[in-house]
Amino acid sequence: MTAIEENQSFEGEPTAETKLLLTLMAAGATDRAIARELGISERTVHRRIARLQVLLGAHSRFQLGFQVRARHWL
Secondary structure (H helix, E strand, O other), X not given: OOHHHHHOOOOOOOOHHXXXXXXXXXXXXXXXXXXXXXXXOHHHHHHHHHHHHHXXXXXXXXXXXXXXXXXXOO
């Protein structure tokens, strides 16, 4: 188990909002469009994506998508 896995919990994930964010990403929506759809700032979109990348051990958005699919989150 990596330090990231030891310090991060999957408990409660994916939430309904996380699923919506991931669905919008998978559909090719821009960060601006995602922010508008979720009613949050673009900065918050970036932070949430970064948190998911750390949580799933992904170094890129592509890897994040792969991890999300492998875990059947979408």
